[in-house]
Amino acid sequence: GLFVIGLPASFTYLLFSVSDTLREPDTMRRFSPLYVLMRTPYPWMECVLLAKRLAIVAAALFFSNLAEWLISSLIFIFFFFYVLQARWQPYWLPLYNTLEERVGWGCIALVTCGAMFHSDTFSSPASRTVFTIVAFVVIGGLGVVIVSTMWIEVKDIYSRSRAKGPDDVREEELFRHFELHAPDLEDRELARELDAVREAYYERRESKAFVEAS
Numbered sequence: 001g002l003f004v005i006g007l008p009a010s011f012t013y014l015l016f017s018v019s020d021t022l023r024e025p026d027t028m029r030r031f032s033p034l035y036v037l038m039r040t041p042y043p044w045m046e047c048v049l050l051a052k053r054l055a056i057v058a059a060a061l062f063f064s065n066l067a068e069w070l071i072s073s074l075i076f077i078f079f080f081f082y083v084l085q086a087r088w089q090p091y092w093l094p095l096y097n098t099l100e101e102r103v104g105w106g107c108i109a110l111v112t113c114g115a116m117f118h119s120d121t122f123s124s125p126a127s128r129t130v131f132t133i134v135a136f137v138v139i140g141g142l143g144v145v146i147v148s149t150m151w152i153e154v155k156d157i158y159s160r161s162r163a164k165g166p167d168d169v170r171e172e173e174l175f176r177h178f179e180l181h182a183p184d185l186e187d188r189e190l191a192r193e194l195d196a197v198r199e200a201y202y203e204r205r206e207s208k209a210f211v212e213a214s
Helices: 002-017 025-034 046-063 067-088 094-119 125-161 164-183 188-213
Strands: none
Touching: 002 025, 002 046, 025 094, 046 067, 094 125, 164 188
16 A cells, blocks of 8 residues: 555655756656656656556455446546546657557446446347457457557667668657657747758658669
């Protein structure tokens, strides 16, 4: 119990204690694993995700003998945090946001199927079979989503490692970071100017590749 509650509480305290210096080198060296995956407005999102896990554990603990309350609370938890995820899109990488949303919907579907099996009010054996198939399809779908996300990320890492040279790597990383940070830039004029530079770079690179190929 101390670990389950103490870990989210300590992470939250640490993040808020350094909230004004999150981009300074010393803070990033010590605490960046807690927020490095999150967009600038949401450095505390990892604490929210820990709170989600804590809520799931608490529901399973306190409502273990009250199935109706357990199912209702789990559906509420998954749906509430899905709404937060869909509204905020807190991860830098859109791939992670998509993964989190799909897993959220999958968990809601699984808990709903569990509610049906618990109530055992199927009108016919065929209905039970349909819900059984749906449950297995959801489980398989979640597995496919997770594995495909891992595969996309591995391919991305591999493709970047196959860049032509160190200059290509630096330039790709520069514009990749710009694309991630662009939605959070307060100076929209600066964002448009940087985007124009990025487009000019890619057009020049494509033209160069065409000339070399011909």
